[in-house]
Amino acid sequence: MGTRRARWRRLWGDRSRGVLGPWRRIREPRACIRFKCALTNTILDILRRRPGWVEVKEEGEWDFYWCDVSWLRENFDHTYMDEHVRICHFRNHYELTRKNYIVKNLKRFRKQIEREAGKLEATKCDFFPKTFEMPSEYHLFVEEFRKNPGITWIMKPVARSQGRGIFLFRKLKDVIDWRKDGVRTDDQKDETQVENYVAQCYIENPYLIGGRKFDLRVYVLVMSYIPLKAWLYRDGFARFSNTRFTLSSIDDHYVHLTNVAVQKTAPDYDPEKGCKWMIQRFRQYLTAKHGAEVVETLFAEMDNIFIKSLQSVQKVIISDKHCFELYGYDILIDQDLKPWLLEVNASPSLTASSQEDYELKCHLLKDTLHIVDMEGRLTGKEKRIGGFDLMWNDGPVSRAEGNVDTPENGSFMANTHLGYNNDRKKQLKQLFKPLHTQQKV
């Protein structure tokens, strides 16, 4: 297909109309896409297998870079990129992903909503457990702590991932001791930066399945912030803790943290066991237990989390047209079936833990690349591409055909299908069919 197109273009030359005639193309198609990839896991497999994509060596010019965040930090500001070039992170994504920044942004956003739309509307932002930055908000934290004696708090470092450096506490004494230790480390004058922490209210009544705690990993692809365009992937998974949940063992890291990375080091971890459920299975389980309506409400509330969190950073993130980002959202469900946002990851793990997991990530990444559309095949009017559904396009997107309904319209149904059947192969075949029929002409 690559060579046929190249031959065609040699005959007819580049046309601003695009390869396929009357459709208004939003991207210029390219004969060959040069890519660079900083990771060596699933994404590299997918990029290498993509027809018409060629890997470039160290210093070569590239059209697409799946970079890591450290490269971005050091090089983004002084790298010139042509219009067509794409890169997989936003310059200041940490506004969404660092625990102390997201708290700030959400608080500010919530105040804005309260001013503009009232108290009730603002409660829709109450999906983030109460969080205080340390050490700057230490006194505010102590005030809150004293108001709610006996509840458990969790201390998390803002920048580390995979469950490192986290501990739980119930007594102020534990924090004071830890603070003293922290001061000592500062005095030692390490090369490492002084770390910021956040103290967060720990959710003590998580929803349990089989006596086990779990969290949900959901994927959201943001193609631009201004205007906000976000896609939601149908697949995801529930990650289970290997041990039974109980509040009495606060020191047991393994119980409370459901990150796969931490679970992998637990003494009774059996890699053969696998501790993930595909989200479809999870949705079915809940439906069998609570009925379809309750589950619809839960998933609608999760949609709300994704949208509000993105809206809260819309004005601060530099919306460079070269950038897109695939986020991994971590959601915890409590016993009242309320979803809470734990964290947003800008570099969700792409290493596969099992065959099923590998397939999920392959499909996720393939569909991400379809949406980035270096090949210039899309019209821009699509509401679904593979396993991704367009969730927000400068406004809510409805499932209904035709014009976007307004949310006030009673029959509005959001175009999200998290946990639904993901018949992406079929959909992609239909989506790209006009390409084949036109080429014959």
Place this chain on the structure above:
Amino acid sequence: MMLEQDTGLSLAIAQIVQRLKGSSLHSQLERQARGSLHKPEIKLESLKEDIKEFLKTSGWEKRLQNAVYSELNVFPSPCHPAAPPEHIKEPLVYMRKAQGSWEKRILKSLNSMCTELSIPLARKRPIGEQKELLNKWNEMGTDEPDLTLFRPVYAPKDFLEVLMNLRNPNYENGDQPSFRNHLGLIQVPLKVKDIPELKDYFSELGLNTGQLGIDDSTQVPPELFENEHVRVGQTVLTEQDSAAAQQYVRQGCPTALRAELWALILNISNQPEDILYYEQLKSSVIQHDLLVDSLIYKDVKLTASNDDYYFVFEDYLYQVLLCFSRDTSVLEHFSYNSATPPKSYIRGKLGMEEYAVFYPPNGVIPFHGFSMYVAPLCFLYHEPSKLYQIFREMYVRFFFRLHSISSHPSGIVSLCLLFETLLQTHLPQLFYHLREIGAQPLRISFKWMVRAFSGYLATDQLLLLWDRILGYNSLEILAVLAAAVFAFRAVNLMEVTSLAAAEAVLADLSTLKVMPLLQIFLFATVT
């Protein structure tokens, strides 16, 4: 003629009345009737009719109907009044003999393991151990006892060997054993349905009837079938009618209604006395340790805990299976099961009937994969006592037939024969090819059928399949599905040249959609 039918009917009525007498339903009905005497609409002159009317309007008649229906489903229809009890268990003598020798083998295996490991079949737990177990009751899965010395008493393939050697001594068709009449592994002449009969029997699965598992897929607008079907399901639940529910689930259960519908069909209502009974079983688990418990632990650890989806329910499996082994009410089902519960003797009193007990107390010795009968139910039921009762009822209605030798149409022998016959008749080339390369199809499909496909299909598909088992009150659908799977993968199977390769083609069934496969095989294949 009429007289015989009448005697048959009255015999059936008498037997059902006998079984329901003294049941909790009976006492509840009596209590309700007595309580109704205070009501103004009950008049002395027409006492009988008024009470009957009252029971009808208050829904108690429906409950009685459901109980009667349940009895009819479970217990075999009474045959000749002079038939001995063995005949009700299993009418064919050679089958009974085969089951007897199989049981002897299992018992020998169990006893030898017991002697080798010097572990008693049963012992009372010391108080400390009892306390510990009680504390850990909800998380028994965290226990890591040393189970390396225990082996499962038998695996499905051992059982298959026994079935292959079954012969009817009265059957002599005069033919020399040849390719033409000894194609398959099962060599007993039982009557099985052919495709026209199956089409008729499973008529609700036909192409013109809406099905869940097909007509609720994303492409089909829900107004066409799904919405109406859900509405009907809700009505059935409101009416609390077992027979209607059984008819309804033939087209599949909506996910949100399945738990209640199955409970209605199995006539489980989780009354306080049922919860109490379960608690009693739990305390007998706490007090006594059985050798069989270690077999259960081992089975759960080897099968369900390693399953990608069922590992979460590990703790529930112990809570159900340990109690199940001690439930003597399960012994009742042996009156229509060809199997007989093994007997064990108090130490030193071998052979003395007064010191004989059934071992395990419920008479069922678990085999490798047994816990998979329970695992899918954990998706639907979360209270241990309800989960327990549903499983027990499913066992005494269906699952026991999958590992005992009998001539029943839903027994494993008939299912195997049905599978082989369907394959030979409709895919003769495939059958011949597989046989030639030493890959007898039954060797591959046997394990699917023994486990009722649990652990092989995706959970949602498995539940759709089990909907139909309940709906038709028969396990024949397992054989039909097994044949349909072979038909579906026939092209790949024709290319393999060894048993291992054939097993590889059929190793992963997790992507299969059960209902389309069944429909195509039964209704859309040119015969």
